């Protein structure tokens with residue numbers, strides 16, 4: 001039995017409310033892999049997709065307990081509760097399922113992003129944001145933008161869609177006056193510089 005099938009079995013046993021979303025991430029990530037990073041193995045996509053929100057429905061108390069059990073500090077001194085699950089799921093991916101480091105990183109950074117993301121990290125990050133069951137206006141907007149760029153044949157469709165999603169995420173966090181993880185800022189500026197240089201090359 002592949003590891004991803006064991007994770008999937010354990011995930012379904014928890015009867016997660018978000019199973020449609022998780023299946024949507026798997027499907028979308030496979031599609032993005034086929035379009036943008038053909039060399040990533042199916043198994044990596046399946047492991048990352050089925051594991052990324054494995055702990056999402058755990059209570060904050062349980063998340064904090066898990067984090068302290070793994071010796072991990074919570075982000076924003078514990079104020080960024082939405083980020084707990086990425087860290088606990090990545091830690092479990094390593095400790096319980098012995099998943100490869102690159103898959104654990106894709107799980108760890110699926111909410112914040114980070115500078116110099118790998119192709120697998122980008123694919124899981126974007127699939128999480130734009131999979132077909134997402135109805136939040138920003139998600140629909142990024143999904144449409146990605147499709148428009150891809151259909152136009154833009155070779156940077158994946159990165160430009162991620163850049164746009166990071167801007168929307170930062171805007172949303174500022175509006176709500178929430179903690180902003182430094183990795184989100186680094187990811188955004190990394191892509192900002194990539195496209196600034198590219199778009200201003202003939203200035």
Ligand SMILES: [Fe+2]
Nearest residue numbers: 052053056111
């Ligand atoms: Fe998540």
Ligand SMILES: [Fe+2]
Nearest residue numbers: 021052053128
């Ligand atoms: Fe998710």
